[in-house]
Amino acid sequence: MARTTGSDGEKTEAAVREAAVSLIARLGYEAMSMRQLAAEVGVQAAALYRYFPTKEDLLFTLMREHMEGLLKAWDAARPASADPVIRLAAYVENHIAFHIERRHATHVSNMELRSLSHERLTQILKMRTAYEKELRTILRDGVEVGAFEVDDTGLTAMALIQMMTGVIVWFRPGERLSIAEVTASYLSMTMRLVGATISHGTARPSGRAGDAVAL
Amino acid sequence: MARTTGSDGEKTEAAVREAAVSLIARLGYEAMSMRQLAAEVGVQAAALYRYFPTKEDLLFTLMREHMEGLLKAWDAARPASADPVIRLAAYVENHIAFHIERRHATHVSNMELRSLSHERLTQILKMRTAYEKELRTILRDGVEVGAFEVDDTGLTAMALIQMMTGVIVWFRPGERLSIAEVTASYLSMTMRLVGATISHGTARPSGRAGDAVAL
DNA sequence: GAATTAATTGAACGTTCGTTTTATTAGTAC
DNA sequence: GTACTAATAAAACGAACGTTCAATTAATTC
CATH class of the missing domain: 1.10.10.60 (Homeodomain-like)
Structure with missing residues (x-):
């Protein structure tokens, strides 16, 4: 045949x-x-x-398109506002939504990097670094204008990304928590972690507002 | 020969x-x-x-001993105090120290679970769950006595563990930050994330003390 | 409807894999 | 120093791997 x-x-x-x-x-x-x-x-x-042409080409294609999708999604979700709190909220919401929606692809992109050739690994890591830099910039801007209180923006950015991406490890749609609930919780945890001062009603406006954050 | x-x-x-x-x-x-x-x-x-006897036996042995080591380390580090803040601080410090010290073994235990047989996977996951339960208990106790302010203890525990374990992904000893600095940062981020009220001088006593935490 | 192109099969290639078997030597006990 | 055990080498096993090649059929073009 x-x-x-x-x-x-x-x-x-x-x-x-x-x-x-x-x-x-x-x-x-x-x-x-x-x-x-x-x-x-x-x-x-x-x-x-x-x-x-090869098995590795297949892997690389999947990873590259995943990362391109992530960068494109953030480009589309990026708010016009200069307010770091609004920008951070948008980053978190986009990150969680994107990763929950593409759990499998994220798993592949995060776990199979070592199967890439050196050159292709570099290419993927470059995109990843660009994406992470967006978060670091938001944090640095927030610290500058006094909206956030953060020891080390680089370390905090990595901690936040690990925390948020980790959602794909344990979250299963249709179980105890809805996507909206999970997103709201991560948003609230993120804002507390960076010591955010509430400036607008970006998160849930029910929270106690106005006061700064202690250690 | x-x-x-x-x-x-x-x-x-x-x-x-x-x-x-x-x-x-x-x-x-x-x-x-x-x-x-x-x-x-x-x-x-x-x-x-x-x-x-087989390649998988080797993998399983490495993983089991790693998890046993983790549980034993926490057993040794577990404080006598009932104060949730002290207990949480000890958990974080032990977790970070253990994982930085055994980066490679942690990598193996986290990434190669899918190569285990069903029965052995269950065995490893049982140990992991037991370890995570310790954190959930600390969080729940903290919420009960009003020391923490947390939406969902299960979700928060997972987020914290993902955040802390993530340190092995980017941290390299001897680079910009020392282990002590990294641990202090993660401790501070953790306490803010759970909305801890400072009760003793557990963390760095330099922090502003006494005040509660906003959203 | 003939010629051409697109899509796929089936068989095969050489290599590497985890593992087993058998033989051989180093250390130990008496 | 002889008997026994511990630790390894060397060679081989069948199975599975990624990949290639030639043949074959479906769709398209004119």
Whole structure:
């Protein structure tokens, strides 16, 4: 047999990407075989090589597009306001929403970096660093205008990102907490962590407002 | 050739464990071959099977001992005091110290869970859950006596653990920050995050004391 | 409807994998 | 120094891996 009825390159490629993200997230990149992936798509292993020249190319493509999506999402969500509190709130909300929505892809991008060639690893890390720099800038601006009280902006940015991204480890949609509840909690924790002074009603306006934060 | 001069089972086993932690942390469990591990130890692959019946047994042993070490470390560090602030501070300090000291082993225990059989995975997760429960208890007690202000103790515990464990991702000893500085920062962030009311001089006594925490 | 292109199969390639078996030597006990 | 045990080497096992190649069929073009 050869070409199958109804076969379509675009659809097959999309199916490969989707199955690959799911399989790599579940089994790990090294543990997933090309034959396994092909079986999931309903195709022979050789067919995969029409779309991705090597297994590593497939991984890299998934990661690059994930990171591009993250940067693009933040670009779209970035508020016009200069207020660091508003900007930080937008960053947190975007980060949580994006990562919950793409749990599997995030897992792949975070866990499989070591399977990339040096050059490609650098490329992915560059995007990641750019994304993290956005948060550091917000924190630094906040400290400058007295909206935040932070020891070390670099360390705090890393701590916040680890905390927020960690949501994909334990959160399961449809369980005890809704996405909105989780987001609200992380927002509140973030604002306390950076010692935010409430300036607008960005978070839940029910909180006690106006006072600064102690150690 | 066969037995080599100066060969000693205990020393070889210890060398295997050490090399395995380092190699798995760097390459990943699936990507590390038994031949590679044997070469690192300076031995033939077949010799490894004298100490660990299968590759997965080796992985499981490393993980189990890591988790046992973590639980034992917390048992030793657990303060006598009933004060939630003191207990939380001890938990954070122990967690950070333990994880920085055993970066590679933590990496293995966190990243390679999917390579365990169902039964063994359950066993490791049970230990992990027990450790996390300690933090939830501290938080719940703190909320009860009014020392902490927390939305959801379960969610907050997970967020804190993710934040703290994340230190191994970016922290490198001997760089900009010392372990003491990092620990102090994480302690301060933690206390703010849970809305702690300062009751004793547990953290750095330089902090402004006495006042509660806003959103 | 013939020619061309797109999509896929089936079989095979050489390599590497985890593991087992057997033989051989170093250390230890008496 | 002989008997026994501990520790390893060397070679081999079948299975699985990523990848390639030639053949074959479906869709498209003219």
